[in-house]
Amino acid sequence: MLSAFAQAFRTPDLRRKLLFTLFIMAMFRLGSYIPTPGVDSKAIQSCLSQESEANLLDLVNLFSGGALLQLSVFALGIMPYITASIIVQLLRVVIPRFDDLHHEGQTGQAKLTQYTRYLTIFLGILQATTTLTLARTGRMFSGCSEKVLAEDSWWMFLIMVIVMMAGTAVVMWLGELITERGIGNGMSLLIFTSIIARLPSQMLAIGQSGKWGSVLVILLLLLAVTLAVVYVEQAQRRIPVQYAKRMIGRRQYGGTTTYIPLKINMSGVIPVIFASSILALPAMVAQFGEPTDAWVQWISTHLHQGDWVYLSVYSLFILFFAFFYTSITFNPEEVADNMKRYGGFIPGYRAGRPTAEFLSYVINRITTAGSLYLVVIALLPSLLIIPLKLSASQMPFGGTTLLIIVGVGLQTVKEINTQLQQHHYEGFLR
Numbered sequence: 001m002l003s004a005f006a007q008a009f010r011t012p013d014l015r016r017k018l019l020f021t022l023f024i025m026a027m028f029r030l031g032s033y034i035p036t037p038g039v040d041s042k043a044i045q046s047c048l049s050q051e052s053e054a055n056l057l058d059l060v061n062l063f064s065g066g067a068l069l070q071l072s073v074f075a076l077g078i079m080p081y082i083t084a085s086i087i088v089q090l091l092r093v094v095i096p097r098f099d100d101l102h103h104e105g106q107t108g109q110a111k112l113t114q115y116t117r118y119l120t121i122f123l124g125i126l127q128a129t130t131t132l133t134l135a136r137t138g139r140m141f142s143g144c145s146e147k148v149l150a151e152d153s154w155w156m157f158l159i160m161v162i163v164m165m166a167g168t169a170v171v172m173w174l175g176e177l178i179t180e181r182g183i184g185n186g187m188s189l190l191i192f193t194s195i196i197a198r199l200p201s202q203m204l205a206i207g208q209s210g211k212w213g214s215v216l217v218i219l220l221l222l223l224a225v226t227l228a229v230v231y232v233e234q235a236q237r238r239i240p241v242q243y244a245k246r247m248i249g250r251r252q253y254g255g256t257t258t259y260i261p262l263k264i265n266m267s268g269v270i271p272v273i274f275a276s277s278i279l280a281l282p283a284m285v286a287q288f289g290e291p292t293d294a295w296v297q298w299i300s301t302h303l304h305q306g307d308w309v310y311l312s313v314y315s316l317f318i319l320f321f322a323f324f325y326t327s328i329t330f331n332p333e334e335v336a337d338n339m340k341r342y343g344g345f346i347p348g349y350r351a352g353r354p355t356a357e358f359l360s361y362v363i364n365r366i367t368t369a370g371s372l373y374l375v376v377i378a379l380l381p382s383l384l385i386i387p388l389k390l391s392a393s394q395m396p397f398g399g400t401t402l403l404i405i406v407g408v409g410l411q412t413v414k415e416i417n418t419q420l421q422q423h424h425y426e427g428f429l430r
């Protein structure tokens with residue numbers, strides 16, 4: 001991997017793309033520290049230093065690189081775009097028009113991207129309003145009596161919502177710039193930047209509390225889990241496919257053998273994000289209730305990372321969304337029809353329905369293994385809190401964090417290798 005990066009910096013075209021990507025990532029981090037107008041930065045820092053428990057907004061704060069709880073210009077980060085992208089993908093099942101656009105090629109994808117942008121702006125306004133309302137009512141930081149908003153008026157509240165919404169649009173634009181003019185995967189790289197930026201400070205905070213042994217254990221475990229995630233994410237089940245020979249005029253077509261690569265974890269990190277988001281909703285709703293209410297007390301007692309009720313429901317949600325998302329992204333009947341149309345077949349199975357049934361059988365078995373793997377990775381940080389004697393807010397990584405870091409890292413290295421090969425072939429042809 002290091003040799004690929006070194007060779008990329010020696011290539012002028014790739015060097016420009018890498019430097020441009022690093023510049024955009026630096027601009028993204030800079031915007032995470034610029035406070036929104038009307039925010040008292042000193043009061044926020046005081047509240048952050050008093051925060052000892054996991055916050056209900058920790059998932060969004062994770063994807064913003066800590067900018068959310070600081071109420072910065074880029075406070076919402078990339079989370080509205082992620083949510084909008086997932087919603088648009090799920091709407092393909094409900095709205096036939098979206099599914100038709102998905103199959104129309106580049107033109108349809110451009111239209112879906114436009115819908116995703118509009119939905120991102122709407123969700124940005126909604127999330128900014130919710131976040132500022134929690135900050136205004138003093139429920140954003142538990143146990144902190146500081147007033148984080150310097151001026152409490154409706155017009156300043158409106159200005160703050162507009163600034164945060166504009167920050168969301170700028171973050172979306174920065175991600176698209178990396179995709180178009182950088183090394184690709186712009187949105188994923190911005191998430192990667194947000195997560196990596198917080199790890200050193202969190203590890204240092206654990207060490208300064210006198211738990212350097214826990215830091216060493218976490219680093220060793222992080223290395224071991226990363227190797228396991230890389231191994232599983234690269235694993236494939238290859239279904240052999242043969243194409244019959246066809247004579248068109250005097251030319252012979254087909255007669256080749258290829259395969260269908262089926263990943264063990266076809267759903268990626270989406271099930272973990274979905275499960276975390278849904279379980280964060282009851283805690284968010286409870287913030288608007290009275291602390292003496294029975295339902296608020298039950299949510300506060302059971303729906304946190306150290307409780308068995310939370311871990312059990314969390315695991316069930318991951319299993320459900322792993323199967324649900326895989327069924328959306330991979331349609332065995334569509335794959336079987338495409339194979340039949342072009343004269344392909346799986347050895348031992350007739351084209352058409354038998355092929356679709358075989359693919360359904362294989363994908364269900366693979367998804368079962370992949371979903372259990374996601375559950376183990378997602379629960380591991382929560383289970384480590386007890387022996388390491390750490391609070392949920394002190395744990396520097398989670399299942400979502402590991403999957404995103406490793407996945408984005410692998411995809412970035414593959415993209416660089418692909419562009420290096422293209423440059424090599426171009427030079428060879430010359």
